[in-house]
Amino acid sequence: MLVTNLKTALRGITRNKVQSTISILGLGIGLGCIILLLALVFHETSFNKFIPDHRNVYRITFGQSGRVQYPLAEKMKEEIPEVKDFFRFYQSNNFQLRNQKNELVRDDNFGLADPSIYSVLGIKFISGTFANSLSEVAISEKTALKYFGNLSPLGEIIPVKLSDRFADLSVSGVYEDFSSTSTLHPDFLADIKLSERMFRQFQKSLGDFGRDDSNLNWNWPEFLSFVVLDKNTDKAALIKKMGKYKELIDDEKAKDLDYSLQPVKDIYLGSGDLGGDWLMRKGNADELKYYEVISLLILIIAVSNYILLKRASTADRLRELGTRKVLGASRRSLRNQIILESNLVALISMVPAILVIKFGMAFINNTLNKSLSTEMLYNPIIWLLLFSVILFTGTVSGLLIGYNFSRIPAMLLLTGRSTRINVSNRWNYSFLVLHFSIYIILVAGVMMVTKQIKYSLSHIEGINPQNILISELNSPELKNSFTAICDEMQKLPGVEKVAGSSFVPPFNAFLPVNLQAAGGEKVRFDGLIMGEGMTEVLKIEVIDGLSFGTFHEGPPEVLFNEATALEHNVRAGDNYLGFKVRGIVKDFHAHSFHTLIQPMVILQQNPAKMSLLAIKTNGTNDEAIIKYLRDLYSQIAPDEIFEARYLTDQIEDFYRNDKNQGRIIGAFSLLATVLSIMGLFGIALISISKRTKEIGIRKVNGASLYEMLYLLNIGFVRWILIAIIISIPVSIYLITIWLERYAYKTGISWWIFAAAGTSAILIALLTISWQSIRIAKRNPVEALRYE
Numbered sequence: 001m002l003v004t005n006l007k008t009a010l011r012g013i014t015r016n017k018v019q020s021t022i023s024i025l026g027l028g029i030g031l032g033c034i035i036l037l038l039a040l041v042f043h044e045t046s047f048n049k050f051i052p053d054h055r056n057v058y059r060i061t062f063g064q065s066g067r068v069q070y071p072l073a074e075k076m077k078e079e080i081p082e083v084k085d086f087f088r089f090y091q092s093n094n095f096q097l098r099n100q101k102n103e104l105v106r107d108d109n110f111g112l113a114d115p116s117i118y119s120v121l122g123i124k125f126i127s128g129t130f131a132n133s134l135s136e137v138a139i140s141e142k143t144a145l146k147y148f149g150n151l152s153p154l155g156e157i158i159p160v161k162l163s164d165r166f167a168d169l170s171v172s173g174v175y176e177d178f179s180s181t182s183t184l185h186p187d188f189l190a191d192i193k194l195s196e197r198m199f200r201q202f203q204k205s206l207g208d209f210g211r212d213d214s215n216l217n218w219n220w221p222e223f224l225s226f227v228v229l230d231k232n233t234d235k236a237a238l239i240k241k242m243g244k245y246k247e248l249i250d251d252e253k254a255k256d257l258d259y260s261l262q263p264v265k266d267i268y269l270g271s272g273d274l275g276g277d278w279l280m281r282k283g284n285a286d287e288l289k290y291y292e293v294i295s296l297l298i299l300i301i302a303v304s305n306y307i308l309l310k311r312a313s314t315a316d317r318l319r320e321l322g323t324r325k326v327l328g329a330s331r332r333s334l335r336n337q338i339i340l341e342s343n344l345v346a347l348i349s350m351v352p353a354i355l356v357i358k359f360g361m362a363f364i365n366n367t368l369n370k371s372l373s374t375e376m377l378y379n380p381i382i383w384l385l386l387f388s389v390i391l392f393t394g395t396v397s398g399l400l401i402g403y404n405f406s407r408i409p410a411m412l413l414l415t416g417r418s419t420r421i422n423v424s425n426r427w428n429y430s431f432l433v434l435h436f437s438i439y440i441i442l443v444a445g446v447m448m449v450t451k452q453i454k455y456s457l458s459h460i461e462g463i464n465p466q467n468i469l470i471s472e473l474n475s476p477e478l479k480n481s482f483t484a485i486c487d488e489m490q491k492l493p494g495v496e497k498v499a500g501s502s503f504v505p506p507f508n509a510f511l512p513v514n515l516q517a518a519g520g521e522k523v524r525f526d527g528l529i530m531g532e533g534m535t536e537v538l539k540i541e542v543i544d545g546l547s548f549g550t551f552h553e554g555p556p557e558v559l560f561n562e563a564t565a566l567e568h569n570v571r572a573g574d575n576y577l578g579f580k581v582r583g584i585v586k587d588f589h590a591h592s593f594h595t596l597i598q599p600m601v602i603l604q605q606n607p608a609k610m611s612l613l614a615i616k617t618n619g620t621n622d623e624a625i626i627k628y629l630r631d632l633y634s635q636i637a638p639d640e641i642f643e644a645r646y647l648t649d650q651i652e653d654f655y656r657n658d659k660n661q662g663r664i665i666g667a668f669s670l671l672a673t674v675l676s677i678m679g680l681f682g683i684a685l686i687s688i689s690k691r692t693k694e695i696g697i698r699k700v701n702g703a704s705l706y707e708m709l710y711l712l713n714i715g716f717v718r719w720i721l722i723a724i725i726i727s728i729p730v731s732i733y734l735i736t737i738w739l740e741r742y743a744y745k746t747g748i749s750w751w752i753f754a755a756a757g758t759s760a761i762l763i764a765l766l767t768i769s770w771q772s773i774r775i776a777k778r779n780p781v782e783a784l785r786y787e
Contacts, residue, residue: 030302
């Protein structure tokens with residue numbers, strides 16, 4: 001009996017090829033989305049849970065920072081019995097090394113840590129051991145394959161540039177790649193004390209304002225520090241004990257901050273505004289909620305579409321059902337047959353779902369910089385939930401449809417009509433309103449994200465970043481040749497101005513600068529360090545006094561922005577905390593539009609200690625300018641990698657996450673469009689088929705094709721207009737919440753909703769008209785014989 005029912009179900013599917021295909025594709029898209037969602041949720045919420053004793057491993061935090069002083073964790077291990085183990089971590093995300101072909105290349109994720117990192121995190125060695133000295137480095141499995149292929153890397157030398165010079169590091173071992181759900185992800189791991197060289201390199205980039213002391217003391221909170229606690233530890237009491245270590249810090253303001261402990265499982269999604277997280281992977285809990293809601297809405301559309309199309313295909317088989325009923329089929333057998341067909345179609349929809357998963361996973365990884373892998377799909381909970389959705393969808397839709405049709409009298413079924421399915425279309429149209437409301441909300445969201453990003457890139461106040469090339473002076477030879485390089489580049493056609501700086505705004509990080517008077521008063525500002533001519537390069541307007549002139553030794557002169565001048569009541573020529581105010585510049589965006597313009601102090605850099613070269617061009621000869629600069633660098637420092645980038649590219653990086661969000665929402669919008677068309681197709685198929693005889697009568701009475709199209713389309717357009725009315729306030733609410741992340745934001749324009757609504761109407765008209773024309777062109781005699 002089951003085999004016979006399966007054959008009948010397959011014949012029913014193949015007989016209605018168009019509707020079956022749309023049903024399978026639509027539900028497959030929805031199921032694929034929900035699998036991707038589940039995989040993403042499991043991935044994002046499983047970070048650091050691979051650690052063997054993750055429930056007892058904590059990161060130490062200090063105030064609003066995730067970084068602490070170097071000696072702290074070690075001191076805790078020595079003095080507090082509840083601390084069973086610890087490790088410290090530091091990382092460089094951009095460094096140079098020489099490969100086996102002696103080629104100079106750049107790489108990322110050079111980590112430095114205590115050897116205990118391997119035992120605490122459960123990282124095993126494939127061969128060799130951890131770095132036992134400052135001249136060794138351990139590498140990950142993928143790094144070993146990248147640089148050494150199938151050869152053993154043990155004992156091989158990797159020249160790594162950690163400061164101004166290369167260090168020959170011997171490969172001590174190869175460890176397993178860190179888990180894709182690890183917040184730490186180093187490909188190289190050297191001794192933690194090598195961080196001194198990296199720290200000094202950064203201090204050298206500050207020129208005269210950098211420090212030459214070690215970072216391995218109580219004055220520099222630079223390290224991620226993790227501790228393993230006894231499972232019975234009273235964490236509140238332990239945090240209270242940690243307070244005594246603040247007395248070892250020289251900075252009096254730092255002593256007002258408190259130490260705390262953060263569970264490692266909470267780091268990825270629960271770090272919020274904690275600073276220092278650039279050393280590790282970090283997620284966004286709010287962003288994940290957005291994707292959860294959107295994916296769930298996509299699934300709702302897909303399931304409702306499936307029910308509508310299944311109902312439409314069953315309505316086309318009324319005579320077949322009537323024949324079976326006349327031949328003795330019971331109501332129960334008819335219901336079971338419809339339920340079986342419904343579940344079979346739902347199961348077949350897994351084929352397109354797999355394709356959605358395959359391409360969707362790669363899209364999410366590339367767009368959101370995630371590390372989703374097929375390992376997530378091995379989780380039995382995901383598949384249990386998936387098949388529950390399939391079974392629920394197929395069974396419930398089959399029950400609803402089977403119950404209605406099985407109760408219709410056999411003689412009425414044989415006529416191809418059903419009075420029961422003609423009672424009301426409101427339920428169908430309510431789904432139509434839901435579909436297009438979601439579509440309009442998503443489309444409006446995409447346009448608003450795009451509009452805000454364009455606004456952020458084109459409304460930068462107080463500074464002109466156009467046609468500015470930036471190149472690093474990352475060797476002593478280049479720094480010492482700064483003046484000569486400027487003189488040479490200034491001679492080239494197309495070059496308007498050349499200057500140097502330690503930072504070229506707008507830049508992403510904040511540089512806190514403390515100005516301190518001789519008497520001890522200290523004021524913290526947002527800081528910037530630049531050389532003579534940089535205000536001209538950036539077109540920063542000096543509204544009082546003068547910009548920097550020729551550099552001279554002695555007490556530094558400073559520039560303040562308007563915000564500082566207003567807050568502290570200073571003018572050009574004043575002495576403020578012992579510093580002479582050379583000029584006041586107009587407020588400008590030194591960072592992204594996510595943050596307000598802060599009171600700023602600008603310090604003048606020594607020309608011999610510049611770390612960046614900035615070239616303002618007229619945009620007509622940039623290729624030749626870059627080529628000449630490359631040749632100049634290769635003559636001065638042939639062992640350095642030359643890189644030149646536009647300042648506008650640096651600014652665009654500020655909004656990469658927002659752009660990625662726009663791309664994800666855009667992808668969901670495309671899916672919503674496809675599914676809405678499918679749903680509309682199903683509703684139109686049901687609705688128009690009921691009016692076939694009416695259309696025939698109207699054609700016999702002389703109605704034109706245009707009049708038929710108007711008659712059939714106008715009813716659907718009314719429901720789309722209702723969807724527009726519903727979606728506009730919801731869109732405004734959601735967009736307003738999203739815009740809160742920006743300190744400077746564009747307005748919510750009416751044309752966004754007009755464009756989204758118009759596109760919905762056009763989609764509806766095109767979808768309905770396709771079916772309307774097909775019905776309207778039929779021979780009116782056939783239409784009159786329809787019932």
